[in-house]
Amino acid sequence: MGTLTVSVASAANVSAQVNSIPMLNGTNFKVWKKAVEIVLDCMDLDLALRTKRPTSTPEASNEVNIEKWDRSNRMCIMIMKRSILEAFQGSLSEGENVKKFIDEIE
Template identity: 55%
Template sequence: MDSASSISANVNNIPVLNGTNFKKWKERVMIVLGCMDLDYALREDRLANLTNASTAKQSATVEKWERSNRMSLMIMKHSIPEAINGAIPEKSRAKTFLDQIAN
């Protein structure tokens, strides 16, 4: 697992989104999330809700997706000014959030 200082350095390497640097911002976000193995929710759709019949593998996959989604959202929101962040509807999925910012 990455140390706290390494995680902080990675996250702080993402430029603040300013409306004119989306391409560079997205590139850095994707690199950081990929290097931290947190880009799963951006690459894969969420599985259906778990049931009593769900396997341990399905449960682990959903847990991995949930963690990736939560961390991706936190990291993206950290590098967006409050004015921009407040203008984007609150989304529970990182992929949707990223699409909203692109638009």
């Protein structure tokens, strides 16, 4: 199997997982949140949901941890926004932290 085939299969899998999240409509928060958590965990993107952002230190290895956390946070917010009705998106702030973003939605 070539690299392109694997990439296409992976893209289709990501799309299927993201599409499995129900649209948040104002009455289904618990179901929506559980689905988001499962999908983000399966995609190994839930780091920002599970941990606090690492603090910056002179260590190069910590910079890698910060980059991983920042990517996780950014991806979580993008995936969540995709599954929220546009009518609700206008009332949400552009939060820096996915945990605060979920709290605001709740």
